[in-house]
Amino acid sequence: MKTTGIMTKQTVFSLPLNQIRKDFPILSTNVHGKPLVYLDNAASAQKPLPVIDAIRRYYLTEHSNVHRGVHYLSERATGKYEAARSTVKKFLNADSEREIIFVRGATEAINLVAATFGRVNVQAGDEVLITELEHHSNIVPWQMLCEEKNALLRVAPINDRGEVILEEFDRLLSKKTKIAAISHVSNALGTVNPVKHMIEMAHRKGIPVLVDGAQAVPHMRIDVRDLDADFYVFSSHKVFGPTGIGILYGKAGFLESMPPYQGGGDMIKSVTFEKTIFNDLPYKFEAGTPDIAGAVGLAAAIDYINLFDWHVVEQHEQELLRHAQEKLAAISGLHIIGEAAEKAGVVSFIMDGIHPHDIGTILDQDGIAIRTGHHCAQPVMKRYGIPATARASFAFYNTREEIEALVKGVLNVKEIFGHV
Amino acid sequence: MSDLNLKALYQEIILDHNRNPRNFKKMDDASCSVDGYNPLCGDHYTIFLKLDHDIIREISFQGSGCAISKASASVMSTVLKGKTRAEAEEWFEKFHHLVRGESNSGGSMDELGKLAAFAGVSEFPARVKCAILPWHTMKNALEEKKETVSTE
Numbered sequence: 148m149k150t151t152g153i154m155t156k157q158t159v160f161s162l163p164l165n166q167i168r169k170d171f172p173i174l175s176t177n178v179h180g181k182p183l184v185y186l187d188n189a190a191s192a193q194k195p196l197p198v199i200d201a202i203r204r205y206y207l208t209e210h211s212n213v214h215r216g217v218h219y220l221s222e223r224a225t226g227k228y229e230a231a232r233s234t235v236k237k238f239l240n241a242d243s244e245r246e247i248i249f250v251r252g253a254t255e256a257i258n259l260v261a262a263t264f265g266r267v268n269v270q271a272g273d274e275v276l277i278t279e280l281e282h283h284s285n286i287v288p289w290q291m292l293c294e295e296k297n298a299l300l301r302v303a304p305i306n307d308r309g310e311v312i313l314e315e316f317d318r319l320l321s322k323k324t325k326i327a328a329i330s331h332v333s334n335a336l337g338t339v340n341p342v343k344h345m346i347e348m349a350h351r352k353g354i355p356v357l358v359d360g361a362q363a364v365p366h367m368r369i370d371v372r373d374l375d376a377d378f379y380v381f382s383s384h385k386v387f388g389p390t391g392i393g394i395l396y397g398k399a400g401f402l403e404s405m406p407p408y409q410g411g412g413d414m415i416k417s418v419t420f421e422k423t424i425f426n427d428l429p430y431k432f433e434a435g436t437p438d439i440a441g442a443v444g445l446a447a448a449i450d451y452i453n454l455f456d457w458h459v460v461e462q463h464e465q466e467l468l469r470h471a472q473e474k475l476a477a478i479s480g481l482h483i484i485g486e487a488a489e490k491a492g493v494v495s496f497i498m499d500g501i502h503p504h505d506i507g508t509i510l511d512q513d514g515i516a517i518r519t520g521h522h523c524a525q526p527v528m529k530r531y532g533i534p535a536t537a538r539a540s541f542a543f544y545n546t547r548e549e550i551e552a553l554v555k556g557v558l559n560v561k562e563i564f565g566h567v
Numbered sequence: 568m569s570d571l572n573l574k575a576l577y578q579e580i581i582l583d584h585n586r587n588p589r590n591f592k593k594m595d596d597a598s599c600s601v602d603g604y605n606p607l608c609g610d611h612y613t614i615f616l617k618l619d620h621d622i623i624r625e626i627s628f629q630g631s632g633c634a635i636s637k638a639s640a641s642v643m644s645t646v647l648k649g650k651t652r653a654e655a656e657e658w659f660e661k662f663h664h665l666v667r668g669e670s671n672s673g674g675s676m677d678e679l680g681k682l683a684a685f686a687g688v689s690e691f692p693a694r695v696k697c698a699i700l701p702w703h704t705m706k707n708a709l710e711e712k713k714e715t716v717s718t719e
Contacts, residue, residue: 503633521609
């Protein structure tokens, strides 16, 4: 595919950051008169030109509805949409396109599994196992299911470093557990869970596992077959694609056994008032006109990140993380929350006597965008006895200079609060 | 420009009330108390009022949150002590206009006294709800509404 970005396939050992950053025009803008330092990637990543242009091109020359018309544009749109599914299938190393369901995002994907697989398989007295690290989107759908079914939501605790206590996780996988739902990477702390090992533990007891990959996909190569994940979900917007679209990967055997999520057009083979025959995978789960442009944009985002060697990306992000943690930890009165042995590019921190919200406002005036609050992970905050943290999160386009700007900004926060 | 905005927001009086909040205690014999919560940032306060007919005899608060919300609650408690219900509601309106940057604040900066320190908040739309959370909570307490206030 011809891209409009300036990056081409890389075989280098370090990232050409100047060139990469030119592909993300927003990174060169000013905020409050200062160059933008975008460190809120865990909330949403920025979009490169090839993604923006693919969506524009789609609407300019290729748009119609999918799977319906016999006319040229409908075939063209269907082709693009299904090609995007193929791109995602390769990206996750899934077995087949039938296992790739387009949804609105990771949240909808989890709700889909809870409402279909969950409703069929979880009954009164059964258990669903999650971890203490989860984002609200991997807590609430299961809580709703458990309430409806009179089932029990069990939570595997974390240690002080922010790592799931594996012995406890194993112990909580019981005969009553019908599904375990675990995050691959914690959005609040950056902890990388040993999901492959955790899946093995669950599978030894015959328990299927859903992995929330929303925070993992931008940072590491995902191979759902190697992980042996039964379900794997992620959102496009965190991996440099558009908002409003995401992916549910499910093993075909599970997806086939599950009832549809929503009824409507496209998910049927035939409809009479007496009976509807549902469509085959993946269409059974895609009622209504999908976000076609979103799928096209997501595929363009995947093509873009595939230009880079994942090892080089990981190395760069780990270097940013190491540098940021070292520099921030050296500031007196600043405490890093979450010190797992394995972390993705997320640094959560608090400062003595200064609320994270004030840190966020002051950094913003320096053009530095971080997230402050509970990060939709209130149980994690509760675990540490704090209401909120300030969180800087990195993407591969971030630079060492931006870390320096963050550190300088944090020192300015201390100065304003008179804590010099 | 931005540094000036920051200085206008984090005035010494706000930093002082954040560090040493006044009337920061639980009131066991309160006539009413209401919780205020800002789910986005986790600011969480309880406002206690002791009413003597129409007059606020005592006002105190507890909880945690950012400097703006804590200073707002603290300054509010010093301003409203001894005021009547009607006066408290007037101050509520004045404060509202002030932090939203609406010029008809119904009083000059002199008249606003300590509250004038919050004028800088109007330059930070995301922080307006921090400043007004304690005030909304106080108003509900005055009106004896029991449900938790949420500024979202």
